[in-house]
Amino acid sequence: MTAQTAPAPVKDPEPERPAEKRSWWRDDATEPMRRNLGLVGVLIALIVVGIITKPELYSDGTWVRNNIFNILELASVIGVVTVGMTFVIIGGGIDLSVGAIIALAGVWSTTLATQDYGAGGMIFCAIAVGIGVGVVNGILISYGRLVAFIATLAMLVAARGLAAQLSDKQTQVSTSDFINGIAANDFLGVPVLVYVLAAVVAAGWVLLNRTTFGRRTVAVGGNVEAARLAGINVKRHTLLLYALSGLCCGIAAIMLTSQATSAQAAMANLYELDAIAAAIIGGTLLSGGRGTIIGSLLGVLVFSTITNLFAINNLSTEAQNMVKGGIIVAAVLVQQVQFKSLSQFLAKNNKITTS
């Protein structure tokens, strides 16, 4: 579902030279918008299928609103994780441990001792555990020179083991009304978790598109050697990327704990694959150097809409997974076609060869 389903679009023979007259972000801002059109199309098609197959549900206005929020809530936790994952992949890495980090952070923050510190303690604990594990990943990869795949795979196993140990293999029920209320409450008619997703996506977008950190991430993922020669501290930057992914996992752990009012060592199972798949179908290159936060968000929304579509039509999870696989392939194919035509368009108009 990961590497083999993500045939990388033909990559530039050399990183895009920033054209003299165009600032770096203008290229990035217009290209992905076009590439994401395919995903928007898929999303609209899915919604239309939903309306056609279950018109009786959609005839109620309240239901439509509730279902849209339901889809967004379904997307919220994995969306937050995918933002972190997008940074890691753009930076040329991969993080297979995100699901395990969520489980560890969730379980640790719901242990009985941690709950004594109240909601603030639980939130701090989840985020600290997330960042802490991310930093360990980062140190292993950048300073320990371990391949990201191996380091995070090892962390996946170890973190779940520690989570099982800490939780005594029992489901840890959250007794904090504040934590449990995060998922249960609305603000101005919109579920709180949707705001959290929006905030993380907005922060991720700003970080990637409007800061030096974002530029460095693209540079490191595009060409490590060139980035190093350009004066970027590649090791430190890589460490920060995994810490950022860990931070997102910590936030996601609180969100998921709030939704399920509990945490368990087996929670967030296979979230790493969902997050990687969402980032990839959102246009992020698995080889690094290219990707967008909005694309990743669209990828997540496509998944959650499929899940919702299958639930309302009472179709099995197995069929859902098969369709998910098909959608991943289809979305990547659509993007490849779009990317190719865009490249031709750019080559024709701007004399920039991007194919």
Place this chain on the structure above:
Amino acid sequence: MKHASDLSRRRLLFGGAALGAGALLTACTSNEPDEPSGGGAQTVAAGSNANAAPGEKVTIGFSAPAADHGWIAAITKNAKAQADTYSDVEFKTVEAGADAAAQRSALQTLIAQKPSIIVLLPHDGKELNAFGLEAMKAGIPVVNLDRAFPDPLAYRLQIKGDNYGMGVSAAHYIIDQMKAKNVANPVIGEIAGMDELELTQERSKGFADTLAQAGFKVQNRRAARFTADTGRAEAAGLLQALPKMDALWNHDDDQGIGVLAAITQANRSEFIMVGGAGSKAAIDAIQADNSVLKATVTYSPSMASSAISLARLIAQNKGMSDLVELQVPKEIILASETITKENASNYVKLGF
């Protein structure tokens, strides 16, 4: 100059945050409940009959998957707690590892220690059938716990829950409630466990078969993964699909925590819910009667305690004192009982 001061400030902040996190995390490792009743209760049979009297010394080997699910955790705890009640039992346990192959090799080390009898909850009965045959051939009786061996020669005793019966009990309760409420054509939902497991399929079949006898059927069925987060996610979808519902059966009380959370978050209360397995949290909620959860059907990990008790009797060549037979029977299937508000107090001690 500015650059340097920025860095030092950053380092200071980072160092402070790391120290703070470390201090809090160190404090946050205890998971002991304040009250003894706060965690999963261990189920042991006190043993007041003649069989409880100390007899010949026996060694019971035990192996169960090291799963991260509350039910499996309770199985291991119950087995150990029951063994501890007997002064004539030496209890040797081996971790089952990640899969059937790992459990098989762990069990080989157990055989080398020559126990009087082995009690095991296999990853999969079919996959460990050969081990059962081998142990029985070597003269070590095998007690299969819950996941049946297909070959009767592979075990001396099989003790298991009734998965089909769980579905039957849940359906009977729902049928009775619907009749009492005069609902002729109820909308019924089902949140199953892991669909690839035979036990889930049996539960769903028992449920559907029994409902069909009353002319009812399941309108929407979602399969979760026995965890609270997957239970919540599937329940959220099911609640959207069924804007009005009369009854819901959730196969597992652990994932039921998430299912109940989804119901609360959706502000739904027009239906009744039946759980599965009989966790302490579910029994407490049924007793409190302040949620849609009105009943749960048992699949109790107390069967591990019974398995150890019976393994001891088999090893000591004794029978069950309440039976006329001189030996322990070959197969025992527990009944799936229905816990409601009325009888919940009887079951609290079995909650895990």
